[in-house]
Amino acid sequence: xxxxxxxxFKSRLLLGTALYPSPKVMQDAVRASGAGIVTVSLRRETAGxxxxxxxxxxxxxxxxxxxxxxxxxxxxxxxxxTAELARELFGTPRIKLEVIADDETLQPDLTGxxxxxxxxIKDGFEVLPYxxxxxxxxxxxxxxxxxxxxPWASPIGSARGITNRSALKLLRQRLPDITLIVDAGLxxxxxxxxxxxxxxxxxxxxxxxxKAADPVAMAGAFKLAVDAGRAAFEAGLMGARDFASPSSPVxxxxxxxxxx
Amino acid sequence: MVLIVNGERRExxxxxxxxxxxxxxxxxxxxxxxVNRGVVPRARWSDVELNDGDAVEIISPxxxx
Numbered sequence: 001x002x003x004x005x006x007x008x009f010k011s012r013l014l015l016g017t018a019l020y021p022s023p024k025v026m027q028d029a030v031r032a033s034g035a036g037i038v039t040v041s042l043r044r045e046t047a048g049x050x051x052x053x054x055x056x057x058x059x060x061x062x063x064x065x066x067x068x069x070x071x072x073x074x075x076x077x078x079x080x081x082t083a084e085l086a087r088e089l090f091g092t093p094r095i096k097l098e099v100i101a102d103d104e105t106l107q108p109d110l111t112g113x114x115x116x117x118x119x120x121i122k123d124g125f126e127v128l129p130y131x132x133x134x135x136x137x138x139x140x141x142x143x144x145x146x147x148x149x150x151p152w153a154s155p156i157g158s159a160r161g162i163t164n165r166s167a168l169k170l171l172r173q174r175l176p177d178i179t180l181i182v183d184a185g186l187x188x189x190x191x192x193x194x195x196x197x198x199x200x201x202x203x204x205x206x207x208x209x210x211k212a213a214d215p216v217a218m219a220g221a222f223k224l225a226v227d228a229g230r231a232a233f234e235a236g237l238m239g240a241r242d243f244a245s246p247s248s249p250v251x252x253x254x255x256x257x258x259x260x
Numbered sequence: 261m262v263l264i265v266n267g268e269r270r271e272x273x274x275x276x277x278x279x280x281x282x283x284x285x286x287x288x289x290x291x292x293x294x295v296n297r298g299v300v301p302r303a304r305w306s307d308v309e310l311n312d313g314d315a316v317e318i319i320s321p322x323x324x325x
Binding site for chain 1: 291
């Protein structure tokens, strides 16, 4: 079970709702992924517009838990205000906290992130911070009260997978009691499986599914990979070795030590 | 008076959020409101007074990652 603060979820996959070829494909992909949580954003509504309503009714039909984000926020202040709007709009204290430092890499602003998380936790929010693999930042986020930390695998939408495996392993080792979710940069189901094999509690992805040739089939593939990765972690993976070690028994090999 | 609604200047006679939303035909829609960066809960939309130059953000759910 995936634990987010005091709530648990059956699926370890969290799916984004953006960039799909159609609303129908988005809904089908969410269903195929088995995700119990989907991410949404907040944007300005145009006068008389029903854009938000139309989208919201699609999400409600899915019967899933909504995780609003603060995507696009460049300062801690913008992010905290957006989180408050999200709480008002969706009636949930849960927020995927993003404070972006750089448009090219969508690199999180780590000081802004800690600043915003501190304010939001004090205000009763359940903060899920989108961060880098940096251990000191993750530790600070935990210190200020975050019980979930979401490091990136690589930049958002880059599909490069886990680029700093040892740092992610270290995070897992040092924060054994914190829910860790790899968020951003996953491009293939194997990347998701790798995160779960490392002991991560879950993965959050969007583009890899939405931009696949067949998003619904890809959502199903990610579901299998997440399940496989978790099962492998629970089964206990063997350690890597530098040299070969035969799997077939050596004793009794035909012609072995044959007297010439 | 003039309000800044979602970043654009707008002439209005509305002095309350509820009236502004109705003028903009938002009645019954899924939105959240901030005035001058402070979130105003739905329950207070008929009470909170709007003043000339106030910045009103009208926000709704969208696709997100």
